[in-house]
Amino acid sequence: MSAKRTAQAAAAADARRAPEALSKGEPDIEKLRVFSGLSEKEHTPFYAGRESLIRGVLQSTETAADRTGAGEFSQGATWLIQGAPGAGKTAFLREVGRDPRSRGQAPWEGRLPAVAEIPLQDLGDEARVATRIAEALLRGASKEFRRTVQTAISGGGRFLFGTGFEASLSVGGGRQVVTAPPSATLDTLRNLAPECWKRPLVVVADEIQDVGIEALNVLRQLHLGEHGLPIVPVYAGLASAEDALDDIEGTGRGLTRIVPERVVMIGRLGPEEAEQAVWRLLDECGVRGREGSDLPEALAAATEGWPQHLHNGMRILARALAESGGNLALVDRGEVLEAEMQTRDGRHGKRKTRPMRNSKVFVARLMRAAKNEEMDRPEILERMERLSEAGRRRDERLPDGMDAEEFLTGHLLRKGALQEEEDGKLRCPIPCLSMHLVEAGGERGKADVLPERDA
Ligand SMILES: Nc1ncnc2c1ncn2[C@@H]1O[C@H](COP(=O)(O)OP(=O)(O)OP(=O)(O)O)[C@@H](O)[C@H]1O
Numbered sequence: 001m002s003a004k005r006t007a008q009a010a011a012a013a014d015a016r017r018a019p020e021a022l023s024k025g026e027p028d029i030e031k032l033r034v035f036s037g038l039s040e041k042e043h044t045p046f047y048a049g050r051e052s053l054i055r056g057v058l059q060s061t062e063t064a065a066d067r068t069g070a071g072e073f074s075q076g077a078t079w080l081i082q083g084a085p086g087a088g089k090t091a092f093l094r095e096v097g098r099d100p101r102s103r104g105q106a107p108w109e110g111r112l113p114a115v116a117e118i119p120l121q122d123l124g125d126e127a128r129v130a131t132r133i134a135e136a137l138l139r140g141a142s143k144e145f146r147r148t149v150q151t152a153i154s155g156g157g158r159f160l161f162g163t164g165f166e167a168s169l170s171v172g173g174g175r176q177v178v179t180a181p182p183s184a185t186l187d188t189l190r191n192l193a194p195e196c197w198k199r200p201l202v203v204v205a206d207e208i209q210d211v212g213i214e215a216l217n218v219l220r221q222l223h224l225g226e227h228g229l230p231i232v233p234v235y236a237g238l239a240s241a242e243d244a245l246d247d248i249e250g251t252g253r254g255l256t257r258i259v260p261e262r263v264v265m266i267g268r269l270g271p272e273e274a275e276q277a278v279w280r281l282l283d284e285c286g287v288r289g290r291e292g293s294d295l296p297e298a299l300a301a302a303t304e305g306w307p308q309h310l311h312n313g314m315r316i317l318a319r320a321l322a323e324s325g326g327n328l329a330l331v332d333r334g335e336v337l338e339a340e341m342q343t344r345d346g347r348h349g350k351r352k353t354r355p356m357r358n359s360k361v362f363v364a365r366l367m368r369a370a371k372n373e374e375m376d377r378p379e380i381l382e383r384m385e386r387l388s389e390a391g392r393r394r395d396e397r398l399p400d401g402m403d404a405e406e407f408l409t410g411h412l413l414r415k416g417a418l419q420e421e422e423d424g425k426l427r428c429p430i431p432c433l434s435m436h437l438v439e440a441g442g443e444r445g446k447a448d449v450l451p452e453r454d455a
């Protein structure tokens with residue numbers, strides 16, 4: 001790297017880093033080890049990017065709180081974060097209620113919301129949802145309030161949680177566990193002590209593309225805000241999630257009037273955002289010899305900012321750093337990048353379902369066509385049928401006993417090989433997966449098997 005670029009990189013790094021995030025003194029080998037030992041799905045301690053989206057959600061919680069204060073309720077409050085597997089949906093849900101300072105960002109001027117995470121299977125049970133919400137509110141309440149509650153429960157039993165929300169509380173694993181009676185509804189949450197509602201609340205649910213019709217009642221209440229509480233629902237799911245919410249399980253019933261600006265497709269991080277995640281790792285682990293390094297840039301470029309690849313690449317880097325005593329100068333950068341590439345390839349391999357593997361030439365031909373021609377759903381379904389008809393061998397056709405619709409929805413879309421984007425075209429959302437699938441089809445995968453169509 002030239003001296004000029006080194007100086008620029010150093011200046012950019014200074015501007016980027018919040019002083020409190022910097023580690024002082026010795027490299028933190030333990031921290032490097034712990035991070036490198038995380039699984040590929042565990043939440044990263046070095047989250048970066050998507051800050052404006054996070055703040056957009058926080059802003060809507062402020063608005064919800066203000067409206068509630070004014071006696072209004074907000075319709076269509078639901079946020080929907082969509083993306084292919086590994087785009088960082090679950091991670092986003094984890095970060096949304098966190099203090100931005102933990103990411104080295106400027107503080108949030110408003111009230112940080114409490115966050116209630118509702119497992120998908122609980123959404124069909126209103127009392128359970130109320131329980132989860134009450135628990136989250138209690139966690140978010142002041143220490144004094146929690147102490148009062150603690151004293152009142154001493155050993156368990158029923159407790160009037162404020163003025164009317166009766167729940168039983170116990171202490172489990174160092175925290176207060178709330179159990180609302182089966183009759184609890186979202187409306188009854190209004191009776192909680194005002195102390196609990198000093199902050200707004202975000203309700204999060206993941207994998208919402210798999211939502212069942214039994215959840216409709218709770219989803220609607222949360223969406224329409226008729227409970228009159230400062231609650232903002234934030235759901236995450238695959239790119240099919242909006243359709244799934246609009247028409248749950250094909251019943252023709254679902255959520256209406258979702259505000260389009262609140263349906264957000266997430267994917268790769270920008271180069272600077274991806275680099276920033278790597279810088280956080282180096283800075284916060286006090287890595288030596290990091291000043292002016294272009295490794296963050298190289299790793300961000302190699303992974304094309306795809307969160308899952310980046311996370312895996314950073315874990316590989318952390319392991320190499322731990323082994324070299326936290327000194328970047330001793331790390332073989334070529335080895336790190338090579339290992340990252342191998343991991344990425346292995347991951348692409350795992351992403352394929354058996355039918356995708358059995359029809360690998362068919363998939364390769366389709367991916368090539370999807371890349372070059374930008375097709376919408378009906379077009380791609382038609383192309384699948386024609387390709388399959390033209391296929392001679394088994395791996396050149398649709399999987400046995402499966403029609404185009406089923407293979408597209410249940411396999412290609414589900415596994416992130418394709419994704420329906422805002423303009424209606426189906427594209428591969430994961431950088432380099434498309435290339436991998438084409439390569440896997442070998443020479444036959446590259447053959448043009450369809451006759452030119454008459455105009
Ligand atoms: N902005 C980010 N900065 C750093 N790491 C991230 C970021 N977003 C996601 N990650 C990390 O990348 C990995 C994959 O993200 P995550 O599990 O959230 O993806 P997902 O979209 O929920 O995938 P799936 O559909 O398979 O559940 C996680 O370890 C996560 O912590």
Ligand SMILES: [Mg+2]
Pocket residue numbers: 089090091206
């Ligand atoms: Mg996830």
